[in-house]
Amino acid sequence: xxxxxxxxxxxxxxxxxxxxxxxxxxxxxxxxxxxxxxxxxxxxxxxxxxxxxxxxxxxxxxxxxxxxxxxxxxxxxxxxxxxxxxxxxxxxxxxxxxxxxxxxxxxxxxxxxxxxxxxxxxxxxxxxxxxxxxxxxxxxxxxxxxxxxxxxxxxxxxxxxxxxxxxxxxxxxxxxxxxxxxxxxxxxxxxxxxxxxxxxxxxxxxxxxxxxxxxxxxxxxxxxxxxxxxxxxxxxxxxxxxxxxxxxxxxxxxxxxxxxxxxxxxxxxxxxxxxxxxxxxxxxxxxxxxxxxxxxxxxxxxxxxxxxxxxxxxxxxxxxxxxxxxxxxxxxxxxxxxxxxxxxxxxxxxxxxxxxxxxxxxxxxxxxxxxxxxxxxxxxxxxxxxxxxxxxxxxxxxxxxxxxxxxxxxxxxxxxxxxxxxxxxxxxxxxxxxxxxxxxxxxxxxxxxxxxxxxxxxxxxxxxxxxxxxxxxxxxxxxxxxxxxxxxxxxxxxxxxxxxxxxxxxxxxxxxxxxxxxxxxxxxxxxxxxxxxxxxxxxxxxxxxxxxxxxxxxxxxxxxxxxxxxxxxxxxxxxxxxxxxxxxxxxxxxxxxxxxxxxxxxxxxxxxxxxxxxxxxxxxxxxxxxxxxxxxxxxxxxxxxxxxx
Numbered sequence: 169x170x171x172x173x174x175x176x177x178x179x180x181x182x183x184x185x186x187x188x189x190x191x192x193x194x195x196x197x198x199x200x201x202x203x204x205x206x207x208x209x210x211x212x213x214x215x216x217x218x219x220x221x222x223x224x225x226x227x228x229x230x231x232x233x234x235x236x237x238x239x240x241x242x243x244x245x246x247x248x249x250x251x252x253x254x255x256x257x258x259x260x261x262x263x264x265x266x267x268x269x270x271x272x273x274x275x276x277x278x279x280x281x282x283x284x285x286x287x288x289x290x291x292x293x294x295x296x297x298x299x300x301x302x303x304x305x306x307x308x309x310x311x312x313x314x315x316x317x318x319x320x321x322x323x324x325x326x327x328x329x330x331x332x333x334x335x336x337x338x339x340x341x342x343x344x345x346x347x348x349x350x351x352x353x354x355x356x357x358x359x360x361x362x363x364x365x366x367x368x369x370x371x372x373x374x375x376x377x378x379x380x381x382x383x384x385x386x387x388x389x390x391x392x393x394x395x396x397x398x399x400x401x402x403x404x405x406x407x408x409x410x411x412x413x414x415x416x417x418x419x420x421x422x423x424x425x426x427x428x429x430x431x432x433x434x435x436x437x438x439x440x441x442x443x444x445x446x447x448x449x450x451x452x453x454x455x456x457x458x459x460x461x462x463x464x465x466x467x468x469x470x471x472x473x474x475x476x477x478x479x480x481x482x483x484x485x486x487x488x489x490x491x492x493x494x495x496x497x498x499x500x501x502x503x504x505x506x507x508x509x510x511x512x513x514x515x516x517x518x519x520x521x522x523x524x525x526x527x528x529x530x531x532x533x534x535x536x537x538x539x540x541x542x543x544x545x546x547x548x549x550x551x552x553x554x555x556x557x558x559x560x561x562x563x564x565x566x567x568x569x570x571x572x573x574x575x576x577x578x579x580x581x582x583x584x585x586x587x588x589x590x591x592x593x594x595x596x597x598x599x600x601x602x603x604x605x606x607x608x609x610x611x612x613x614x615x616x617x618x619x620x621x622x623x624x625x626x627x628x629x630x631x632x633x634x635x636x637x638x639x640x641x642x643x644x645x646x647x648x649x650x651x652x653x654x655x656x657x658x659x660x661x662x663x664x665x666x667x668x669x670x671x672x673x674x675x676x677x678x679x680x681x682x683x684x685x686x687x688x689x690x691x692x693x694x695x696x697x698x699x700x701x702x703x704x705x706x707x708x709x710x711x712x713x714x715x716x717x718x719x720x721x722x723x724x725x726x727x728x729x730x731x732x733x734x735x736x737x738x739x740x741x742x743x744x745x746x747x748x749x750x751x752x753x754x755x756x757x758x759x760x761x762x763x764x765x766x767x768x769x770x771x772x773x774x775x776x777x778x779x780x781x782x783x784x785x786x787x788x789x790x791x792x793x794x795x796x797x798x799x800x801x802x803x804x805x806x807x808x809x810x811x812x813x
Contacts, residue, residue, distance in 0.1 A: 217237055226324050234313075254298070254317060267313070326402045363375065365399055394527045402533065402534060412534040421584045441454050441508075448549050455512060459501055460560070464560045487506075502541075505557045506518050520543075523571070525570040539575075572591050575587075575588055597625070597722060605730065607684065612681070617649075694804075716782065719780075730767075754773070
């Protein structure tokens, strides 16, 4: 496997081993299990896990999974379909047994052969999934199933035991038998005081745990795989965190420097792109633009070995190869830019970062598998600038949000060090929504919207455009916008501006029509905030929270709506202007200005902190409650009395 596909595989294996399921033999249900209709320790739960077991056996190159689930409501019936991903060619799923037990004790075995479906194929790596649905599942049923994941005999396992699941777990048992050929096995854990991993004299690990609460399902959570009660095993020749990261970082840095090594051919390319008179920022931008113009095969498709041979090309082994091919993976392009910046006499280093959309970096887990993507750090005119050339469409100086506030290994003159990437600011992630709307006496409207974005949202839509045709892009954009405009109105995209030019603002021009106002007698009632009246406000319905809030990035949204009044109508009442500060974290403001012919409504929301600790949640909750109250208000228009004849 290539390094990139190995990272893909490692992530897939981690995701799979976090999945529920295990046991050697089916168990007869107890009367209490058959008759139960609720779990006192999990009020309102749609289902619970009665028992889970996992045995990971390196001697047999296998992982055995067993699970028993009690269905308590219609929603819980979703657990009847089981989907198990696995890397085809390296692993196989065997010995699948499953049955449904009704509340009266009737047993319905699984007799349909499970489906083996291809989920994804990237170059020489293919991910499949085994899918089966337990038969005749009813509310009150017990679902019971087991299977074995078999590894190639050359593989050893480093399992992840995820004790917490989507639903409450009554009891579970984990067992890990490492290979006798593995010299050093380590683990990290996040377990409550009631649970402890036990290692016996033969080196086998066990964990028994009971009454495990369900994983939280709060809004804006960090990746769920990084939360909860879990144990993670890994191999390492080092006994201290400092020794491991120093050694791993230096090996990684050496590989990067080898790929980005200066060559005469690449030096000629750089000298053709810049001039000796160019300032540092001009040099950096010219080289960045040149690299971003190349094909990023992570957004298109990597060529197979036969295709490369036919085109008389070869796999990139260094930066010059990537330039000659005019294409490369995200990491190839990042290392190419690194080489070119160094040739241009700029102080440039690489950093390998975790993907914050997948997991949160944990330096106590001694594995490079946590670090996913390469970015470049360069000093320009005395200022530190991070570049993300592996993200097609990213502007100069922009990190994709998943690479901000992310743990990383960064090159320094004295070796690689652990660090964190900088956060984006609310001024770098702005959305401006302008509306010019004509209101008719019957409450109907016609008008236009201009949606302008920069930062993460602009990058998101540019990347959506890379992997979808124009029709699908239009469909997705209209669907997103439809979710925030008032009920009764319809949006229709005219066109985009700046979609393919990452150095410009991204704008969408949209027509809007439908019914906005509610007519009662001589009055028309209109939402005070066109873009927020129908939006779902986060955090309002949850008064307390135990998990970290992760809103991905700081941002600013500004709405400027001009409502042109029907003839004979005037503004009777408008909500008071609002100024709602959240010191150090955010600011919300509204302002309305009326004239005889129109009403202008301006709304701005700035959130300066992307990640908020649970201890500050009360303030966040209060801020969004007041914000939602302000957005929910209406204004009244009144029709002048007709002149007497």
